[in-house]
Amino acid sequence: MANSKTTMLVLVVAAPVAVALLLYRLAEFDPASLPEHVLYRSPPVVPSKRYGRILESAERVGEGLLPGPEDLAYDSETGHIYTGCSDGWIKRLHVADSAEEKETAKTQVEVENWAFTGGRPLGLAFGPDKQLIVADAYKGLLRVSRDGAAVELLTDEVEGLKFKLTDGVDVGRDGVIYFTDASYKYGMEEHNEEVLEGSPYGRLMSYDPSINETRVLVRHLYFANGVALSPDQDFLIFCETIVRRCSKYHIQGEKRGTMETFIDNLPGFPDNIRYDGEGCFWIALTSEKTSFGDAMMRYPKLRKTVWMLGKVVRLPRRLSNGGVMGVNLEGEAISLYSEPGLFLVTGGIKIRNQLYIAYLTNNYITRVHLNKLV
């Protein structure tokens, strides 16, 4: 009896630990120390207005028809929202205009398969000619013709390094495209590895279609993600998910080509960013920060341990309180719309009195009625 119990104990407890220890020693996986200034020790930014229960004033749109709608682009002329899905399609749906906005908007939503990239479309933005520019995680930077029929590759490498996770995009009025590659080392399916390693493999780039030129604007970024231009097109902001910050990169004027902090120590992990035309950047927060997450950032050995455990057992993921944050042009957090049960929130845009929220893995988008929130 005792013997078989001992054997069981060895099998159930000791064996995985032994495997894990072995892995730990053998693994080439070598997490990096993060610079001191991104290991925020003070409490995160607190937006002046906070709504922590937004789903009570919201509904699901296109449920079941939108697998992983990651980012949102809005065409105000036609009233269509475009979103890139995990089945490789960019889908579009029509949202009710202000006259119909009442209760009728709730049901009838027609979702169309609009353009097929065959990859994983993430960031979306319209160019001045109304062609849709797509940051596709697998394919690179793409351009879709106005009728959705033709998808063309613009660029997928620079300085001899292929993009592994083309992620966020915005387009200037002059047609120049600003975009990010989250990592030249890890792809979409390995983004946890990127987080655990904590090395800066991300890049902010520009692509000028008139001369077919790709340029690196900023390198060594910690998971470069959303990009949005300012209304005067004198700067853009972009975020780095792992270190919870958004930076400002000047594209015009005396400071052209330089960078500074726009807002850091965010309450959660930033993803896509959209400007609403009314003085506010909307920054999606995939999940709120946790003290365990902070500890992981601080201690590379803890990240290595988590990585190694993940090879042996299935680790629970504790993500919650995702949402969308409103930040003004001065980089001040003015509002936060969140909900405990939301996570992997990747996009948000405000259209009139409604906030639309997109997700990496849910199969719908959420429409929040801002005037019903208390």
Ligand SMILES: *[C@@H]1O[C@H](CO)[C@@H](O)[C@H](O)[C@H]1NC(C)=O
């Ligand atoms: C643009 O440049 C890339 C790389 O330099 C090249 O491979 C590609 O063929 C060019 N595309 C066009 C349309 O000239």
